[in-house]
Amino acid sequence: MAAPPSGPDAAWGGFARGFLVSALCLVAGYLALAFALDPYDSGRSPLGTVGIRPQGPRTAAASRGRDPAFRGAIIGNSHIQLIEPERLSGLTGIPFVQLAIPATGPGEQFVVLDWFLRHHPHPQAIVLAPDDFWCGDDPAFRNDKPFPFWLFASDLPGYLRGLMRYAVAQEVIERIGWLTRKRRPLARADGWWDYEPDYLRLGFGEEAHRAPYRDKPVPDGPERGRAGPFPAADALRAALRAVPAQTPVVAVLPPVAHAALPRPGTPRAAAEAACKAAIGEALASHPRSALLDWRRDRPEARDPDLFFDGSHYRHPLARRVSEDIAAAIARLRAPTEQAP
Template sequence: MSDARLKPADAWRRFAGTALGAALALLAAYLALAYALDPYDSGRSGLFSAGAVRPQGPRTALAIRGRDPAFTAAIVGNSHVQLIEPAKLSASTGLPFVNLSVPATGPGEQLLVLGWFLRHHPAPTALVIAADEYWCTDDPALPNAKPFPFWLLAERTSDYLRGLMRFSVAQEVVGRIGWLMRRHRKTAPADGWWDYEPDYLRLGYADDPRLVADRETRPPLVPDPHRAGPFPAAAAFARALNGVPAATPVVLVFPPVYAAGLPAPGSARETAERACKARIAEALAGHPLHTVLDWRVDRPEVADARLFFDQTHYRHPLAAEVLRDIAAALARLRANPLGPARD
């Protein structure tokens, strides 16, 4: 029967079927192309891997950084540990470190990043985990405050394929094609080093009166009702540590907070914060080779306003002190692997 003799309903069904078939074919072709190109170099397809990090944000760059065999030790956290320079920590310890910190993330995202690193490094030489106030949430879902590409680190291929069906990812596919075709490609640091000091200085955090006043604001005496316990991140941390070999040194760091941002001694806020830190530290009890470095306490270094941009983002001189503390802790653990230490 010719198209001219088709009933309108039949003609519409044929058109809809043809359009659907074409759309499905285009979708399949796109997914095949995107999977082959592997826009963030997650290692699922090695066809077009360039062995280098294309300039991009840390949320997606961690896919290649976290699986890079050149690094056997990792720093995991957010911007509160971002200024720990991996090359300097590597030089101090003799262990090749990558910094997998991602700004504005909490324990849910960070433990997923840890899992990604362990998936590709089943026997890491050291782990440094930074736990800040976001770990004190009472929400067992450990929700993320900012968008995060959970699909990129997913174990199931189906989850990864669904993630590829995003407009932003399609743009990255096009961008990766252009990057791969360039003879001289721009690259980002392989070890994840990202110095935030220039950004904070440009925004006026060093001398803007309003920002300086914010830095000096004291916190309430009562705790945030959603950070007063229980602390499900501690249980999630304990589960994550089950995948860490007993011979791997694990350093848990509570990053520095400016003195004005610390809870008042004896306040309910201080009690809640102590309880949270204790619960997270207890999660390490099942791992035989660990130590805790608590910089989130009142100590001379955190009283110097010149060492902070705001209450939780510190500057290079203080970052150097924290780095030395981490290196010394790792040296002690590696010299005495028979039991945990606590600082």
């Protein structure tokens, strides 16, 4: 009978096996802890939900988007961010959550829509905000800004892989500290994030400061990659198949300042018109839908006091857009569903 191996090689082999087992146990232990603590309140933990600490909307949307207290959602980026959910709720009788995430495009926004629909299979209203980012010709909707796609994944392995990120491990530690506090600061449930104070803090309250940003004219040619085709329109058509036929869907083309509009008759104007038409055609595939075109030459676009820059508007205009959204929802709802 052969004697078991001995010497340095055997010792190193035993050390390597022990190290591997220890590492696997450590990873498994961390994953079990992170899964149980559910750092972003995604609802996957068997321990229930306790909300989230104040944080950015990229991760907070997982908690807000599954909250059963809300029956309507506003989805987009900073170009729809100033629509106040509480105000829209008051106008429609539908409890709205604001799920706008700055610097996102259609790829991220369709993921958020899917997440909301998975947790609200019978929503009372959906508000989308197809801006110029929806006019890109990239079918992959690539964006150089990071986004936690794993957090909204429908498959468990994808979510578990996301938990292995360093930033998530840091959030797990933050979560432990937050959970042990007697008084826990909570993120605002409806997602309202008013960007006006941020702009004012940066000096945009002064006309001399904001005018160069607001009044810079766009070129006559379309932006590279935004002259068609428009895959976001096809993706919208596919996404709307998951929305119940009785749910009103309102798409708002967000307002821009007059200088940000293309000059009539230019190639840029033709490209924008083609993009609008593609989005409108896709939206019309849903039986209760409305397209609100605020991206055109109307009196509000020429009012310098309504914009901080070319595409970020202020509260007075946001309130008008909210009223327009509410009126569209009222037209689309059945008589028995009207707000009191």
